[in-house]
């Protein structure tokens with residue numbers, strides 16, 4: 001459907017969600033109550049699941065995104081498994097609909113770039129669902145470090161194995177969130193990658209310790225795994241003048257500053273807004289669809305984070321190949 005003309009600006013945007021699993025159900029729930037949006041339908045080949053969600057939310061259920069597109073929508077949320085993002089997003093874009101693609105944007109960088117190019121050619125909005133950026137604690141950290149000279153960032157994202165394993169490991173599934181945060185906090189590209197990954201229990205990597213350097217000189221570290229019995233998500237940022245600690249689950253953000261020669265320092269808890277990150281993300285997406293402005297997480301940014309995540313896996317393989325050649329020599 002064409003972008004709103006000024007005369008029809010107040011019309012609610014007609015939106016659908018494809019892939020009504022864990023994430024898609026959350027998108028649908030939030031959209032159903034978001035002012036300015038009309039949740040027209042949800043799609044899933046598991047029609048019983050789509051039907052259940054549609055009944056609760058009072059919308060239609062169809063079996064796939066082709067069925068959604070027949071309903072004349074302004075935008076579609078793609079929350080199908082990652083390996084389907086590319087084909088589904090291209091169909092949606094080619095139908096002239098704006099699209100929010102869940103993270104990671106695609107399975108490969110080439111696929112991600114094709115999605116970006118298609119959206120640009122069609123003049124539709126493309127946003128990637130890096131929802132952590134809209135976590136109020138993350139936003140409080142970002143505000144606290146604005147204008148400061150950043151030195152290092154350490155992020156921990158650990159927990160137990162997910163109930164249903166997808167076909168990706170922790171780097172693509174979890175670390176990609178934090179790669180996006182590192183790029184966003186620093187406003188800079190990651191130019192050096194030093195990954196260590198291992199598969200302790202699963203076929204894919206389930207532990208990763210990843211180190212980075214950004215073009216602006218910031219050092220960053222991600223500790224992620226599926227082998228911790230409890231969930232933890234923390235961000236620590238060292239700047240020249242302060243140290244900021246954010247707990248992304250309890251949403252407590254603290255900064256230490258005024259370091260004195262006797263070892264004492266000042267500390268304060270920072271105000272953190274109350275908001276559901278997914279609601280904020282979708283509100284920004286719908287605003288961008290309505291205005292034609294750049295969404296807060298562009299397709300290009302989604303591809304850049306995916307590229308770094310994939311390089312963490314390929315760099316390890318290349319390093320192993322180099323070591324083998326050295327041993328053989």
Ligand SMILES: NC(=O)c1ccc[n+]([C@@H]2O[C@H](COP(=O)([O-])OP(=O)(O)OC[C@H]3O[C@@H](n4cnc5c(N)ncnc54)[C@H](O)[C@@H]3O)[C@@H](O)[C@H]2O)c1
Pocket residue numbers: 018019020021022023024043044045046049064065079080081082084102103104129130131132164173
């Ligand atoms: N932003 C986040 O924090 C976050 C969190 C979880 C998942 N995700 C992303 O969301 C996506 C889905 O993950 P999930 O955990 O909800 O998975 P899930 O397995 O719970 O749900 C996927 C759903 O897609 C459906 N599906 C399969 N083929 C389909 C098709 N052709 N068209 C439409 N639907 C189809 C499945 O039947 C299932 O209901 C993944 O890309 C994942 O990386 C993002």
